[in-house]
Amino acid sequence: MGDVYVTIQQKEDYIEALWSGHITADDVVSAALAYLELVRRTGCPKLLNDKSAITGDWDEANDWLQFEWLPKVMAAGLRYMAHVYSQNMFSRLAARELQERISPKFCMSNFQERQAAERWLASQDHTGAAGMQAARA
DSSP: OOOOEEEEEEOSSSEEEEEEEEOOHHHHHHHHHHHHHHHHHHOOOEEEEEEEEEESOOGGGHHHIIIIIHHHHHHHTOOEEEEEOOSOHHHHHHHHHHHHHHTTTSEEEEESSHHHHHHHHHHOOTTSHHHHHHHHO
16 A cells, blocks of 8 residues: 555635545544644635545544534634545545535535536635535535
8 A cells, every 4th residue: 555645735715635545534534634724724615625546445534524523624614625536436435425424514515527626616605505505406
């Protein structure tokens, strides 16, 4: 198994988490904590979580993400997360499960392609109305 890499950086309208390598639940928790600190500093309401270049099963992090991380990151200002699927079946299932757990409380959408995720994030307003409509569709 190779190394895990995640780069978290502020873009013009969103924060990007760009992943590569074989990831575990512990990797997801560590990155989510770093992301939380960035949101606390910036108040940025949008996250592009691009896991298109990873393998690995991280579903064991979903309880922690739902019950520990999500309330804190929402209080810090996060409103929308666009998740770009990996081709890895286990990662895809973990992302789908997370979306089912946190919707409709939080607006998360999963995408096959990064460009579609970027377009969706750009279309979200800061009031939550557009995102909640997309989450229900």
